Amino acid sequence: MFIQLTNVSKTYPNGVRALIDASLRINKGEFVFLVGASGAGKSTIIKLLFREERASRGQVMINGKTLNRLRDGRVPHLRRNIGIIFQDFKLLPTKSVHDNVAFALQVVGASTREIREKVPAVLSLVGLEKKAEFFPTQLSGGEQQRVCIARAVVNNPSLVLADEPTGNLDPDTSWDIMNLLLNINKRGTTIVMATHAKDIVDSLRKRVVAMERGRILRDEEKGGYGSEL
Amino acid sequence: MFIQLTNVSKTYPNGVRALIDASLRINKGEFVFLVGASGAGKSTIIKLLFREERASRGQVMINGKTLNRLRDGRVPHLRRNIGIIFQDFKLLPTKSVHDNVAFALQVVGASTREIREKVPAVLSLVGLEKKAEFFPTQLSGGEQQRVCIARAVVNNPSLVLADEPTGNLDPDTSWDIMNLLLNINKRGTTIVMATHAKDIVDSLRKRVVAMERGRILRDEEKGGYGSEL
Amino acid sequence: MSFSSLRYVVKETALSLRRNAWMSLASVSTVAISLIILGFALTLVYNTNQLASNIESNIEISVFLRTDQTPDQVQQIQAQIEGMPGVKSVTLLGKDQALAQIQSGLSSDLLQNLGGKNPLPDKLTVKTDSAGLVKDLAANISPISGVDAVRYGQGLVDKIIQFTHWMRWIGLALIGLLAVASIVLISITIRLTVFARRKEVQIMKFVGATDWFIRWPFLLEGMILGLCGALLASALVVYGYTGLVAILQDNLTFIPLINSRQFIMNLVLLMLVSGALIGSLGSMVSLRRFLKV
Amino acid sequence: MSFSSLRYVVKETALSLRRNAWMSLASVSTVAISLIILGFALTLVYNTNQLASNIESNIEISVFLRTDQTPDQVQQIQAQIEGMPGVKSVTLLGKDQALAQIQSGLSSDLLQNLGGKNPLPDKLTVKTDSAGLVKDLAANISPISGVDAVRYGQGLVDKIIQFTHWMRWIGLALIGLLAVASIVLISITIRLTVFARRKEVQIMKFVGATDWFIRWPFLLEGMILGLCGALLASALVVYGYTGLVAILQDNLTFIPLINSRQFIMNLVLLMLVSGALIGSLGSMVSLRRFLKV
């Protein structure tokens, strides 16, 4: 999937200008870090990409389709091709870890057999094979985050939106997750990741888009967390 | 406040042994980092300290009082002397940023005047003076976390329990928050902070308690995130 | 819908019922209570209506014949009235019987006092098919030769007609009011239970679920909850009503109570259908707001 | 409670009512609907009871006197009966009047037919204070010298007494059932609204709020919601009932309807008190589960 933002602005109903005239093109298969201070607008970009929010001005396009003009009925189909790692996890509290992950498959009408194969596999990838029958409230913060990651990738999405996917993880687990994302990326999945993890951004040397107060400040191939200047 | 854990074990109702025979003494005015992999039991120790959970075995004492034996009616008084930064923020969704912070003061019966003075002051300390009238759902992840921090410290508590207080913050803001906590600590407040922020732990050289699968593995004065061995 | 989707819907519904146990209980209770009130009100209104018809059909026209009529002529008049449209029955109270009625309980011999001559007229009692016909019939009977006087308690009949008219009207209003009240109450409860799960719905949508994928389990759940409530209500109403009828028919033999199997079956059917319908529709409608993400 | 705490409670309650606007609306509607049903049921039962008393007090004892009594003797007997306990009124229907009643409407002259001699007895009509006294009074009147026969429609009186007895009993059961139903319905709704806010309660407790600090705004909110619902219900019931009475008293003049200001005031008071009480108690009780953290 390729992504194209053209002069996009987002003003929330209460008047906050979270995004100001942002333009950005992300090609299929790219790995992009979104960095910037707290409140810079990283999550807002991600929310625009899966149509949680609509742009106030400008055009958000995914695979050539303008999201502003997308009919409500088509939105689920858009989202099925996107794996989203939410900053606040958004797990279903009444479903077990297994069922939370399985839900992303059920949504696309996967067969029972497919679910039986894929869910345990992805759970062991994030190191939660033993907690499959737990409920979200019975998990530590980092474990919840990993369930969210598992749900986002189980579906082999062509785009992964990761909002702070390692915020609650220790460095070792963070690297496990990063390797997981890098692997997925290698198979052709586009990845957009908002993060504060300086170490990770600096050592991976991927494309970095830096934001400040709603504006895109810097866009570097093989960039670092801080400015290179 | 001083804290004393004596052979404390915590087994959750579903059989998970989150804490195994942990002993720990933290003196008044200390600054202690709790580190360890995801699911090691850091949050569990914090939950025991403000009586969200009760120890299954062993004794948890704060200021010489055993929490296991504390009457339910006394728990609010315990909590009023503790500022808690929750891993998942726990902000009141129907209250504005200002009211969320003010709530911690109202709970102890602070006067209207006191509230009018202290709340804006602490909000500007965490850099949210402009968002006082916003609701939690209108904030970015990092902003929500800072509201939680403001609420935890507004009351001049004698103990601050911080669970991953910088998980959603960029490095600069993280350091601002750390300086805030260090300041508070200098005034005599005991601080227990569970964290994955290797940089911060390594550069501050405070006491580090490292955990692994429910056990306390290492307890070093002026320690680092990883083992010094 | 594919087999695995169907499986999902059924499993999901079952799980949801169990995991939101007490919210389910709340919905079932509300449905049950609302329908119990509605059910009892229905039996009450039906019985009152029946009682009203009963009272109306008991209104009689008294036709006094001239004293000079021979038994043959009397029979002729009776036959003529019986032939009129709207007449249910005509019974004769002969002058001798009438005197005997007055005599009974009095010790002095009336007939003797009267010098052996019975001054009372023969009387025909006419029952009609409906109370509304009484007036017209009386007017038609009056001119028949041999008829001396026609009486039907003019004031009372009007009163009774008015009373039963109003009773039916109020009964209908009552049922209408209660039906609306039930629907509103049940919707409120279902809406609140859906509201408590709005976050879940939002998350499902974020993960790419279509509206119908989310709706089906809610729909089924609402229907099952509604049915359970209705079953409970039906059991209570049927049991309570038949019990009451049994008691009352022993003690108030003169009040006719509807006790036909057909009536009770219809009542139960009505309650079950309303329960299932309000439950499922309530879920769907409440969900709508939260699907818009 | 300090001033700033009081301020907090009041402000908090007001805010909560506004911010949970539609949950508040749900509670108010439920309270209103439940109390409307209860209120109308109360007026119905009261009126039925009044009607029952009315019917009972209309039961009469007919006392036929011997034909040989002089007007003086008749007066004496009348006075004697009037002196009996439980007697409300005694009216005399003289034999002449009785004959005139029979005569009316008949064209042939009865008195002439009877040879100028009126064979009918004088009749005293006795009304009693309550239906239960009729039997005993009749037994006491019977032996008075000069009394020929005493009749009071033995079968009918028993029927009426039974009917009114059952009517009262069923009315009471109805009110009981509806009162319980209202309480349950309102509690369910309040419980669901509190349930939707359980996380908030938990957070408040984590920050060090005492149970009462959390309870007060909920309590006040519940009370206000209950009162609002009750006010709405009162308005509707009073308006609806007085309107109905106005219509019915024009059309059913013979049915006595309670329309005293006192009755309506009591009804409104009862509804307001129940509304406030169920609302605040409901909040408190529902909160209990969630305060245990």
Ligand SMILES: Nc1ncnc2c1ncn2[C@@H]1O[C@H](COP(=O)(O)OP(=O)(O)OP(=O)(O)O)[C@@H](O)[C@H]1O
């Ligand atoms: N629903 C909303 N209504 C109003 N303002 C909002 C809303 N969501 C976000 N904002 C504001 O928009 C700005 C950007 O928010 P965003 O969530 O994109 O930040 P972010 O870069 O993700 O920050 P963080 O690293 O803290 O998560 C912030 O100032 C925030 O207060």
Ligand SMILES: Nc1ncnc2c1ncn2[C@@H]1O[C@H](COP(=O)(O)OP(=O)(O)OP(=O)(O)O)[C@@H](O)[C@H]1O
């Ligand atoms: N309520 C609960 N019921 C059952 N198990 C629980 C519960 N809370 C935590 N656990 C389990 O206890 C263990 C320790 O959890 P804890 O939250 O203390 O970890 P943590 O060190 O804070 O991890 P993280 O860094 O990911 O937040 C985990 O394995 C978790 O699954």
Ligand SMILES: [Mg+2]
């Ligand atoms: Mg964000």
Ligand SMILES: [Mg+2]
């Ligand atoms: Mg934790």
